[in-house]
């Protein structure tokens with residue numbers, strides 16, 4: 001076993017306290033913001049950018065995060081200007097404070113096209129990003145949604161965490177190099193968790209900002225949602241992890257949740273293994289035709305609350321689609337339009 005055959009945490013159990021910053025590499029600072037969920041925090045990154053700063057990801061768009069940003073403006077940022085606001089993907093914990101920061105600092109806002117447009121679609125309930133489209137998909141996949149009140153079907157939870165989305169942006173693309181201070185950060189886009197997530201690799205520092213694509217302990221949510229009911233996001237997720245294959249084994253990985261780590265390649269191997277196990281269990285369970293809802297106990301052993309059930313449904317459908325698209329399962333729709341999958 002070499003030094004980097006496993007996941008290790010160079011900062012041990014340390015995590016930055018609210019309002020504090022931890023230096024993780026030359027010119028790279030780690031801060032944390034709270035989240036009002038079971039997953040109770042997000043990591044954000046402050047990059048020294050000449051006489052100013054680049055902010056990577058912004059936190060959930062509520063008063064608690066905005067108050068902590070004000071503390072950082074008064075202390076960590078030391079009165080130096082913010083030159084760029086970069087957001088990895090459109091999920092509320094990442095983009096929630098982007099409009100606030102862009103307005104407060106006047107900095108340009110960097111995002112990929114699919115993430116920028118997805119943020120607007122989710123904010124405006126457009127393009128199949130509304131809750132109803134996903135509930136319809138879940139109903140077709142066996143979830144009983146009849147008890148969900150009409151008001152709740154139409155509610156837009158995204159607005160709670162993303163009160164506004166910037167109205168213009170600078171488009172980041174795969175392979176592009178962002179100049180941040182004297183250093184270059186290469187954009188590596190990855191898929192499956194979000195439509196076109198931007199992750200950032202700095203060769204000269206050996207640092208990867210991995211967003212939600214590679215996390216050290218929990219696995220990223222990979223789900224099918226209402227806007228793309230026939231998608232195969234698990235294939236996109238697993239295949240796009242291949243974009244990290246060329247990165248060195250000792251890369252320092254800065255994930256959006258949990259702790260900074262080394263061991264990118266062993267962690268990616270674990271992710272492949274995790275999904276392979278789930279696919280195997282599903283295939284075993286599809287002896288007779290089952291819905292995605294009926295498949296959930298095969299994938300998740302614990303009881304799920306309503307919020308977790310939503311993610312579990314999306315994940316179950318994603319795994320079923322992966323198997324179906326590779327000819328291992330066949331699907332059939334009954335007279336009511338409910339879809340079942342069985343071994344081919």
Ligand SMILES: [Zn+2]
Nearest residue numbers: 089091194212
């Ligand atoms: Zn995310």
